[in-house]
Amino acid sequence: MSWTRRHLITVEELSLAEIEQIHATASAFKRTLNRSVKKVPALRGKTIVNLFLEPSTRTRMAFDMAAKRLSADVISLDGASSSTTKGETLRDTAENIQALQADMIVIRHAAAGSPLYLSKILDIPVINAGDGSHEHPTQGLLDTFTMVEHLGSLKGRKVVILGDILFSRVARSNIHALTKMGAAVTLVGPSTLVPAWFTAMGVSVSHDLKSALADAEVVMLLRIQHERQAAGLFPSLGEYTGMFGLNKARADWLSPKAIIMHPGPINRGVEIDSELADGDRSVILEQVTNGIAVRMAVLYLCAGGQPQLVTPVE
Amino acid sequence: MPSLWIKNARVIDPAAKRDAVGDIFVVDGKFVASLSAAAKKRAKQIDARGLVACPGLVDIHVHFREPGQTHKETIGTGSRAAAAGGFTTVVMMPNTSPVADNAGTIQLMKDVVARDAVVRVYPTGCITAGMKGQTLAPIGSLKRAGVVAITDDGDCVQSNDLMRRAVEYAKMFDLPVMDHCQDHSMTQGAVMNEGVMSTRLGLRGWPNAAEDLIVARNVILSEYTGAHIHLQHISSKFSVDIIRRAKQRGARISAEASPHHIALTDDLLAGYDTHLKMNPPLRTEEDRVALIDGLRDGTLDIIATDHAPHTDYEKDKEFDYAPNGIIGLETALPVTLDVLVRQNKFKLPFVIDLMTRRPAKLMNLPGGTLAVGTDADICLFDPAEKWRYDSKAGFSKSSNSPWSSQTLTGRVKTTIVAGKIVFTDGKIVAR
Numbered sequence: 001m002s003w004t005r006r007h008l009i010t011v012e013e014l015s016l017a018e019i020e021q022i023h024a025t026a027s028a029f030k031r032t033l034n035r036s037v038k039k040v041p042a043l044r045g046k047t048i049v050n051l052f053l054e055p056s057t058r059t060r061m062a063f064d065m066a067a068k069r070l071s072a073d074v075i076s077l078d079g080a081s082s083s084t085t086k087g088e089t090l091r092d093t094a095e096n097i098q099a100l101q102a103d104m105i106v107i108r109h110a111a112a113g114s115p116l117y118l119s120k121i122l123d124i125p126v127i128n129a130g131d132g133s134h135e136h137p138t139q140g141l142l143d144t145f146t147m148v149e150h151l152g153s154l155k156g157r158k159v160v161i162l163g164d165i166l167f168s169r170v171a172r173s174n175i176h177a178l179t180k181m182g183a184a185v186t187l188v189g190p191s192t193l194v195p196a197w198f199t200a201m202g203v204s205v206s207h208d209l210k211s212a213l214a215d216a217e218v219v220m221l222l223r224i225q226h227e228r229q230a231a232g233l234f235p236s237l238g239e240y241t242g243m244f245g246l247n248k249a250r251a252d253w254l255s256p257k258a259i260i261m262h263p264g265p266i267n268r269g270v271e272i273d274s275e276l277a278d279g280d281r282s283v284i285l286e287q288v289t290n291g292i293a294v295r296m297a298v299l300y301l302c303a304g305g306q307p308q309l310v311t312p313v314e
Numbered sequence: 315m316p317s318l319w320i321k322n323a324r325v326i327d328p329a330a331k332r333d334a335v336g337d338i339f340v341v342d343g344k345f346v347a348s349l350s351a352a353a354k355k356r357a358k359q360i361d362a363r364g365l366v367a368c369p370g371l372v373d374i375h376v377h378f379r380e381p382g383q384t385h386k387e388t389i390g391t392g393s394r395a396a397a398a399g400g401f402t403t404v405v406m407m408p409n410t411s412p413v414a415d416n417a418g419t420i421q422l423m424k425d426v427v428a429r430d431a432v433v434r435v436y437p438t439g440c441i442t443a444g445m446k447g448q449t450l451a452p453i454g455s456l457k458r459a460g461v462v463a464i465t466d467d468g469d470c471v472q473s474n475d476l477m478r479r480a481v482e483y484a485k486m487f488d489l490p491v492m493d494h495c496q497d498h499s500m501t502q503g504a505v506m507n508e509g510v511m512s513t514r515l516g517l518r519g520w521p522n523a524a525e526d527l528i529v530a531r532n533v534i535l536s537e538y539t540g541a542h543i544h545l546q547h548i549s550s551k552f553s554v555d556i557i558r559r560a561k562q563r564g565a566r567i568s569a570e571a572s573p574h575h576i577a578l579t580d581d582l583l584a585g586y587d588t589h590l591k592m593n594p595p596l597r598t599e600e601d602r603v604a605l606i607d608g609l610r611d612g613t614l615d616i617i618a619t620d621h622a623p624h625t626d627y628e629k630d631k632e633f634d635y636a637p638n639g640i641i642g643l644e645t646a647l648p649v650t651l652d653v654l655v656r657q658n659k660f661k662l663p664f665v666i667d668l669m670t671r672r673p674a675k676l677m678n679l680p681g682g683t684l685a686v687g688t689d690a691d692i693c694l695f696d697p698a699e700k701w702r703y704d705s706k707a708g709f710s711k712s713s714n715s716p717w718s719s720q721t722l723t724g725r726v727k728t729t730i731v732a733g734k735i736v737f738t739d740g741k742i743v744a745r
Contacts, residue, residue: 012514090632111632112516113586132634134516169516197513 003301007119007126011140011176019177023145025297026290032069033293042300043072046103051093052129053079053109058264058288059129059138063106066295075102094118104303107131112169125302133167139263140173142294144181146287147218150259155182158255160212162188162244163222163271166195166233170263171222175201188212189244192233209244213253220261221246221271237270247273251281259283316358317341318733319349323362323694327369327684328667338367340690343733347686362694365727368666369682370402370433370691372673373643375467375492375546375570375618378404378435380426381419382411387623387711389423390430392643395621395710397737399643400726402691403434403674403681408445408461409468415440415451417459424460432736433729434691436462436679441480441491447471450480457487462677465492467546472498474531481541490568490677492544495528495553496520496594505634507580507597515583517633520595522550529553533560536567544676545569547620549594551604558613568676570618571605573642573649578602578716588629588636589716592622606658609668616673617665619646623712641710645703645717647695648724655697656723662697692730699725709742 001021011019032040048067052060060076067074077097079085084093090109097105104125107115112132119126130136144154151157159178165171165187175198178185185203187194198205206212213219224240234240251260260272260282268274277284318340325336339349339357349357378392387395389406396404406423408414414423420437427435439456441464443449453464464484470493471477481491501520506512508519529545533556536543548554548569560567580596590596608614622639629636642649650669654660674682681691705718729737736743 089627089630091630109632111634113633116586117632132516133518166513167516172514172516195513197510200510201514 002306006302007115008137008298008302009115009119009126009128010135011137011173012135014180016180019141019144019180022141022294022297022301023148025301026145026293029296029300030290030293033289039069039071041071042305043067043070043303046072046303047101048072048074048104048106048299049097049102050074050076050129051097051105051107052076053084053107054130056108056129058291059108059136062288062291062295063129065292066299069292070296070299072299090114090117091121094122098122098124104299127298127302130169133169133172135173135176136169137173138291138295138298139170140177141298142287142291143170143174143220143261143263144177145294146261146283146290147259149290150283151217154178157183157218158186158216159183159218159220160186160188160216161220161222162209162246164193164224165189165198165222166193168222174220175203179203186212186216190234190240209250210253213250215255217255217258218261219246219254219258222263223265223267223271241270245271245273246276248276251276261287264288315343315733317349317353317356318360318690318730319354319357320360320362320367320692320694323365323367325367325684326663326666328663328671329369329683329685332684333663338684338692340733343690345684345686345688345690360694360728365694365696366662367692367694369670369684370693370729370731371400371647371669372403372679372682373401373619373621373646374405374616374673374677376404376406376621376643377409377623377639378406379410379623381422386625386628388430389426389435391709391711392621392623393431393433393435394742395641395643395708396433397729397742398709398726399645400647400693400695400729401433401643402693402729402731403436403679405436405438405462405677407465407467408438408440413440413445414438415443415445415456417452417455420456420459420461432742433731434681436677438463438465438492440464441466441471442476445469447473447476450476450483453480453484453489454487457489461489462679463490463492463544465494465546467492467494470494470496470498470528474535477531478535478539481535481543482539485539485541488678490542490544492546493528493532494546495525495532497524497527500524505591505595506583507595509580509598511580511583515586522552522597522601525550525594526552526556529556533557533565533567536560537563537565540566542566542568547572547575547594547618548605548608548614549575549597549601551601554604554608554613558608558611561613568615569613570616571609571614572618572620573646573653574640574716576602576605576609576653577649586633587716588631588633589640589714591633591636591638592620592640593638606654609654610658610660615668615676617646617650617668618673619643621710623710624714625712626714629714639714641705641708641712641715644708644710645715645722647726648722649717651697651724652722690730690733693726694728694730695724695726697724699723701725
């Protein structure tokens with residue numbers, strides 16, 4: 001199958017075949033990460049601009065790493081130090097970047113719909129690195145990649161996403177990927193943060209941690225997002241942790257081979273016990289490493305790279 | 315001024331329950347019953363075969379942005395858009411820059427209307443000083459200056475006590491109080507209807523309840539004080555229910571629905587198109603159907619456009635940051651005909667009534683009638699003509715319309731104010 005998309009805006013619009021193609025390409029790139037010479041020449045001569053108008057540690061560094069491993073040149077533009085602080089519009093910022101001959105733009109933005117907007121006005125590929133509370137496609141792709149590595153096929157597997165779902169782009173991207181892959185997804189958290197509206201996306205909603213975690217094979221924790229929520233969605237972090245925090249006792253309710261995931265950054269002691277975050281069921285750091293391979297795959301494919309040149313012929 | 319003889323139109327005059335093919339005669343700017351044979355020879359004749367002739371349309375909710383925001387629209391350009399849409403009377407909202415909370419700004423508006431407007435344009439004044447929702451605006455002074463109603467539209471008076479005092483006070487002057495019903499505490503940062511779509515799109519939602527609560531507040535205050543409160547751009551199913559029951563009790567409540575709320579729903583927002591972003595937001599199909607039912611049974615009294623111009627560059631932004639609103643004067647008639655008559659089998663005279671006699675009556679304005687002796691404000695339209703609407707080629711200074719590039723059915727051919735043609739053949743006739 002050959003990849004035809006120039007942009008990666010959402011997981012929602014991807015077919016199962018496209019998700020699997022990204023995963024397969026990521027697998028191939030992951031193998032290169034273990035070599036002593038980690039670079040491949042695939043995007044040599046291309047310049048990728050990271051336009052991050054919201055804070056980021058992992059995603060930005062992973063895109064940076066991924067681009068460099070593909071031998072591309074990378075320029076990072078940080079919102080706080082850009083002329084957006086002088087009121088320059090997103091359109092003008094992006095058209096200027098394109099006029100500066102960038103070959104691809106990776107954008108993280110606080111406003112949902114921004115990458116879609118850019119994809120309509122620019123000629124170069126646009127990669128969504130997180131748009132408000134809407135989607136974070138590469139996160140959803142690397143999370144499911146990690147799950148498949150541990151569990152094999154996700155069809156019928158019980159996956160729990162726990163935390164502040166309402167404002168989570170990670171949750172939404174994962175919901176799309178997981179439902180397309182046939183997983184049985186349950187969202188858990190306080191009713192103010194996990195409203196019933198989500199059931200329209202093909203998932204279950206629960207506010208009872210014990211029954212939701214019973215026999216779950218994956219539990220993905222989400223951080224309580226201070227910067228996104230208005231006051232009053234739950235009384236205190238203490239009450240949240242008391243009811244929904246994943247501690248050792250609660251982790252025992254999980255299936256014996258369950259994996260514990262988190263997109264980061266972690267609030268130790270809030271959504272997850274510090275010990276569990278570092279424990280042997282946690283795959284949190286593997287997610288980060290997989291993030292490089294998945295982003296290499298996405299950048300490569302959207303730049304016009306042909307997957308069959310990368311994935312080994314069976 | 316020559317007399318006017320409009321021939322062979324389907325004449326629809328809801329005030330007279332008239333719906334028949336016939337003629338309309340105008341002498342010295344007023345309707346007359348007939349013309350003598352000699353007078354007919356001298357009269358300007360308009361062959362209106364195949365056209366509907368009705369009273370000039372009346373829109374009691376438009377934003378003309380003058381003074382202070384004239385990059386979006388002026389009274390002149392807004393009135394041209396009105397004429398092109400078949401409207402001969404419009405009522406302007408006071409959320410200008412500065413706001414119209416004082417006689418001076420009202421007088422300025424009236425002066426500009428006299429100088430620039432091609433249709434009848436009436437001002438409203440603010441309920442509160444500065445539209446800040448804290449203290450009363452000089453309502454008596456505003457009444458003397460000529461406002462036809464007061465409203466804080468764009469905003470909503472949040473203090474129930476202040477709103478109670480405002481409607482009690484306005485009652486002395488027979489001034490309707492118009493309210494944009496929104497509980498701000500529930501809608502901080504909200505940009506679209508709260509529901510399945512907002513959840514999917516990751517946008518902050520504006521729940522129906524935030525409108526329902528203020529609709530209920532206003533019903534209660536209206537019944538408590540006996541004042542007339544007019545509820546603007548109703549969008550929520552439960553609000554329609556509240557209004558229905560209030561009217562059953564005889565409350566002095568009136569309400570409007572906009573063409574976009576009866577035509578469009580929030581599932582259209584998947585592409586984050588800012589031309590679908592307005593306040594109150596587009597809601598679900600259930601809400602849309604409830605609005606149509608409300609218009610059908612008289613719960614909702616009229617159609618009003620909430621014509622809200624914004625420049626291209628203001629709307630060309632991330633969805634969260636774009637201002638709310640769309641223009642609507644030039645598309646109101648075809649869109650309303652499509653939804654109510656074609657899709658929902660309303661009778662044409664009933665729909666014309668929603669856009670002429672009833673809005674005029676609600677605001678105690680002349681117009682909305684073809685009665686002999688009254689000013690000859692007339693709309694001639696072809697209910698079947700298909701045309702492609704290009705908002706950039708329209709008469710509004712702005713072009714923020716979700717119907718641009720679409721083919722609409724129903725086209726205004728001629729608009730007449732006081733017996734003078736102000737719009738015909740796609741052009742404004744010079745003053």
